[in-house]
Amino acid sequence: MKLLKKMALKITVFLSLMLVSWRAVADYQLNMTSGVTPVSHDVYLLHMTAFYISLVICAVVFGVMFYAIIMHRKSRHPVASKFDQHLGLEITWAVIPLLILIIIAIPATMVVYRMNDTRNSELVVKVTGYQWKWRYEYLNQGISFYSNLSTPMNQRANLEPKGEHYLLEVDQPLVIPVGEKVRFLITANDVIHSWWVPAFGVKTDAIPGFIREAWAQVDTVGTYRGQCAELCGAGHGFMPIVVIAVSKADFAKWVANMTRGKVNADTMLPNKTWSKSELLQKGRQTYNQNCAGCHQTEGKGLPPLYPALASSKITLGPAVDEIQLVLAGKSGTAMPGFDDQLSDDDVASVVTYTRNEFGNNTHDIIQPRQVAKIREAAKITHQSEQSSPEVNV
Amino acid sequence: MSSAALHQHPHFFPNPLKWAARWIFTTNHKDIGTLYLWLAMIMFLVGGAMAMLIRAELFQPGARLIDPEFFNQMTTLHGLIMVFGVVMPAMTGLANWMVPLMIGAPDMALPRLNNWSFWILPAAFTLLISTLFMSGPAPDFGWTFYAPLSTTYGPPSTDFMIFAIHLMGLSSIMGSINIIATIINMRCPGMTWMKLPMFVWTWFVTAFLLLAVMPVLAGCVTMVLADRHFGTSFFNAAGGGDPVLFQHVFWFFGHPEVYILILPAFGVISEIIPTFSRKPLFGYVCMVYATVSIALLSFFVWAHHMFTTEMPVAGELFFMYVTMLVAVPTGVKVFNWVTTMFRGALTFETPMLFAIGFLVLFTIGGCSGVMLSLAPADFQYQDTYFVVAHFHYVLVPGSIFGIMAAVYYWLPKWTGHRYDERLGRWHFWLSLIFLNITFFPMHFLGLAGMPRRVPDYALQFADFNQIASLGAFGFGLAQLIFLWVIIKTIVSGKAAGNKPWEGGTTLEWDLPSPPPYHTWVHPPHLD
Numbered sequence: 001m002k003l004l005k006k007m008a009l010k011i012t013v014f015l016s017l018m019l020v021s022w023r024a025v026a027d028y029q030l031n032m033t034s035g036v037t038p039v040s041h042d043v044y045l046l047h048m049t050a051f052y053i054s055l056v057i058c059a060v061v062f063g064v065m066f067y068a069i070i071m072h073r074k075s076r077h078p079v080a081s082k083f084d085q086h087l088g089l090e091i092t093w094a095v096i097p098l099l100i101l102i103i104i105a106i107p108a109t110m111v112v113y114r115m116n117d118t119r120n121s122e123l124v125v126k127v128t129g130y131q132w133k134w135r136y137e138y139l140n141q142g143i144s145f146y147s148n149l150s151t152p153m154n155q156r157a158n159l160e161p162k163g164e165h166y167l168l169e170v171d172q173p174l175v176i177p178v179g180e181k182v183r184f185l186i187t188a189n190d191v192i193h194s195w196w197v198p199a200f201g202v203k204t205d206a207i208p209g210f211i212r213e214a215w216a217q218v219d220t221v222g223t224y225r226g227q228c229a230e231l232c233g234a235g236h237g238f239m240p241i242v243v244i245a246v247s248k249a250d251f252a253k254w255v256a257n258m259t260r261g262k263v264n265a266d267t268m269l270p271n272k273t274w275s276k277s278e279l280l281q282k283g284r285q286t287y288n289q290n291c292a293g294c295h296q297t298e299g300k301g302l303p304p305l306y307p308a309l310a311s312s313k314i315t316l317g318p319a320v321d322e323i324q325l326v327l328a329g330k331s332g333t334a335m336p337g338f339d340d341q342l343s344d345d346d347v348a349s350v351v352t353y354t355r356n357e358f359g360n361n362t363h364d365i366i367q368p369r370q371v372a373k374i375r376e377a378a379k380i381t382h383q384s385e386q387s388s389p390e391v392n393v
Numbered sequence: 394m395s396s397a398a399l400h401q402h403p404h405f406f407p408n409p410l411k412w413a414a415r416w417i418f419t420t421n422h423k424d425i426g427t428l429y430l431w432l433a434m435i436m437f438l439v440g441g442a443m444a445m446l447i448r449a450e451l452f453q454p455g456a457r458l459i460d461p462e463f464f465n466q467m468t469t470l471h472g473l474i475m476v477f478g479v480v481m482p483a484m485t486g487l488a489n490w491m492v493p494l495m496i497g498a499p500d501m502a503l504p505r506l507n508n509w510s511f512w513i514l515p516a517a518f519t520l521l522i523s524t525l526f527m528s529g530p531a532p533d534f535g536w537t538f539y540a541p542l543s544t545t546y547g548p549p550s551t552d553f554m555i556f557a558i559h560l561m562g563l564s565s566i567m568g569s570i571n572i573i574a575t576i577i578n579m580r581c582p583g584m585t586w587m588k589l590p591m592f593v594w595t596w597f598v599t600a601f602l603l604l605a606v607m608p609v610l611a612g613c614v615t616m617v618l619a620d621r622h623f624g625t626s627f628f629n630a631a632g633g634g635d636p637v638l639f640q641h642v643f644w645f646f647g648h649p650e651v652y653i654l655i656l657p658a659f660g661v662i663s664e665i666i667p668t669f670s671r672k673p674l675f676g677y678v679c680m681v682y683a684t685v686s687i688a689l690l691s692f693f694v695w696a697h698h699m700f701t702t703e704m705p706v707a708g709e710l711f712f713m714y715v716t717m718l719v720a721v722p723t724g725v726k727v728f729n730w731v732t733t734m735f736r737g738a739l740t741f742e743t744p745m746l747f748a749i750g751f752l753v754l755f756t757i758g759g760c761s762g763v764m765l766s767l768a769p770a771d772f773q774y775q776d777t778y779f780v781v782a783h784f785h786y787v788l789v790p791g792s793i794f795g796i797m798a799a800v801y802y803w804l805p806k807w808t809g810h811r812y813d814e815r816l817g818r819w820h821f822w823l824s825l826i827f828l829n830i831t832f833f834p835m836h837f838l839g840l841a842g843m844p845r846r847v848p849d850y851a852l853q854f855a856d857f858n859q860i861a862s863l864g865a866f867g868f869g870l871a872q873l874i875f876l877w878v879i880i881k882t883i884v885s886g887k888a889a890g891n892k893p894w895e896g897g898t899t900l901e902w903d904l905p906s907p908p909p910y911h912t913w914v915h916p917p918h919l920d
């Protein structure tokens with residue numbers, strides 16, 4: 001009996017500890033979201049069904065077990081019965097789980113079919129995972145952009161207070177209309193990523209060299225946040241997804257804006273001469289967003305996989321070589337080409353930055369028009385070598 | 394047994410070289426069992442320390458202790474060490490010690506092979522852990538080393554991991570051949586198949602699983618090696634390969650591996666619950682068939698780890714249905730254990746406490762397993778902390794509690810001393826409480842949207858991460874009690890007598906404690 005009391009005390013302490021932790025966090029999300037698409041609603045219902053069935057099973061099993069623990073302890077029930085088999089009982093507990101499983105399998109099967117039905121979509125967006133950002137291409141609208149984490153480095157380094165959407169905010173979110181079936185074509189450029197927006201019930205692996213499909217029909221206007229779900233290297237935790245669902249009219253406006261904005265960007269001040277401090281300031285931003293993941297904020301890299309930029313042959317050698325390397329990448333290594341990701345301004349500033357930071361005092365100043373020239377030259381040689389591949393959908 | 398005539402465990406050797414030579418050249422199943430168990434204990438502390446670092450980094454949002462690159466190395470090595478360095482060696486150590494004693498055999502069938510299969514392991518783990526001290530990162534792509542992160546993008550140290558895995562696989566294959574040969578050939582007269590203790594049965598089945606899938610793992614790492622260095626493109630789309638092929642090959646090994654980690658624990662629990670219920674195991678025959686059917690099913694469920702890579706609807710449905718089916722034999726086992734306790738005469742010594750802890754928490758892990766098997770829901774759970782919670786619930790209170798229960802159960806037999814029951818209970822209750830504080834909140838984190846293997850996280854995940862980290866530190870500290878109990882029992886303690894547990898029925902309890910160096914030289918006869 002003493003032991004029983006001791007055990008009861010321990011269990012009480014345990015439960016109250018659990019309860020305290022529970023109440024402290026009552027405001028936080030504990031459960032899966034029901035989301036904003038037909039599929040996410042279905043998945044939520046399936047999840048809750050399985051959860052309640054699990055609760056019942058646990059209650060029955062633990063109920064019988066604790067009954068035995070309390071009633072059939074040796075002090076109370078000194079002589080054990082000797083029964084060790086009962087065909088009927090044993091068949092029963094093979095059949096009961098089987099029946100329960102069949103009951104859950106039916107709705108699950110129906111949802112599987114619905115999830116896989118990507119027909120009749122009205123908008124197609126190609127999603128490409130990069131180390132460590134996403135690229136979105138609206139195939140029929142001719143819109144294409146990269147979406148980078150926009151949380152400042154200082155917040156990550158605990159030098160500034162963290163914002164409300166810490167690590168779940170991007171510089172340019174994906175925008176889709178509500179009420180339309182949007183089909184996502186998902187792939188990756190380097191390693192496997194996974195595009196996950198919990199509110200859509202969509203999580204699809206982005207596999208380099210292959211295209212996978214998913215779809216969402218969002219029923220509510222709003223901002224939905226997700227993250228890359230497949231380990232993809234050091235920046236895996238830093239490539240969030242933000243989707244803004246807007247009304248169809250707003251979406252049309254956004255598309256018009258984007259196509260106009262693109263023309264502007266191309267013709268914007270091509271011959272402006274930048275000052276060194278302007279370049280360094282922009283360069284730091286560009287560097288932290290695109291390069292620091294591998295080469296590290298301090299330029300020390302993680303050799304030998306990610307070489308250091310501090311006093312390296314590249315940053316101290318001819319500037320033309322460095323610009324070409326940034327644009328074309330280096331095959332056989334983890335260094336991707338940034339030709340279609342960075343503008344001339346970006347490349348000029350980031351090259352200037354790396355050549356004047358980390359103790360690299362070359363005093364070089366690179367102007368965007370120099371980059372434009374090198375880019376142009378590279379394009380001509382590239383085109384004469386091979387025709388650029390088309391995206392087939 | 395004329396035990397006095399046989400030489401006893403030599404306690405002291407004046408010459409350290411002789412002492413080392415004894416352990417290096419030993420072919421005795423008890424010595425080798427002890428070596429395996431100590432290796433597992435050391436690796437448990439190493440892998441545990443890595444878990445502590447991971448949880449320390451995740452204690453608060455923001456970059457804190459270790460950079461994201463090192464964080465990935467820690468998750469990778471923590472996983473590899475816990476799976477290959479802790480649970481597998483510990484289970485093999487238990488098999489080495491107990492299978493010959495329980496079936497009335499004088500030793501393992503292939504004693505020299507036995508020596509070799511152990512001594513490969515320290516070399517393998519030295520190779521694996523040495524990657525931490527190389528220039529350049531240690532393996533940093535998770536214990537599942539998915540291509541192309543481990544091929545094109547893997548650090549140079551990946552090759553060391555590959556060879557370490559080759560060695561571990563070699564060791565496991567040799568160990569399992571030995572166990573199979575022993576169980577088939579060396580059962581004492583009268584020990585028919587349907588009289589085998591459940592622990593021996595589960596190990597027999599496990600050994601076949603090992604034999605079947607360790608070569609697949611070896612093939613998998615060899616393909617990675619070839620892609621890295623010999624110009625092949627198994628996993629590279631640019632050369633006509635497919636990164637998803639890697640996952641198929643890996644999980645064809647990986648899923649049976651999960652049952653390799655848990656089946657011997659099922660065996661341990663099936664020994665302990667009857668002993669402390671003073672009642673025979675309920676439905677022995679069913680338990681045997683359930684074990685075999687779990688093993689068979691394990692070969693047809695691998696792609697449930699890959700639903701989000703997308704597959705044809707028929708494939709998705711097939712893998713969902715077969716995975717759900719696993720719940721039937723597993724359920725039968727749980728119900729049979731509970732029925733074994735029912736109307737017994739229960740006492741709650743430490744091994745039984747761990748067995749009950751196993752039963753409760755493994756059932757919770759099993760339920761989340763059924764939830765994960767539902768393909769559409771898996772799209773939401775996959776690669777989140779929900780999965781982390783699930784597999785830690787089946788591995789920590791499953792495999793690890795199974796091992797701890799076994800250690801407390803057989804420690805009196807191995808050392809001849811009773812362990813400190815009070816310390817044992819402290820160890821159990823602290824472990825139970827802290828492991829729930831660690832892993833239960835992870836269910837919430839996963840459902841609320843936190844991906845796994847991230848070094849930093851959004852603010853809404855902060856509180857549960859903090860709770861989980863505190864629990865993990867507590868759990869880690871509680872394991873020092875375990876180490877302390879073991880050392881204390883080895884050096885001192887009340888004499889255990891042949892049979893410290895009233896309800897024990899298997900053959901090892903007929904032997905003295907500690908058993909003489911050579912046991913069952915004359916096999917016992919069963920009626």
Ligand SMILES: [Cu+2]
Pocket residue numbers: 129130132192193194228229230231232236239
């Ligand atoms: Cu990613």
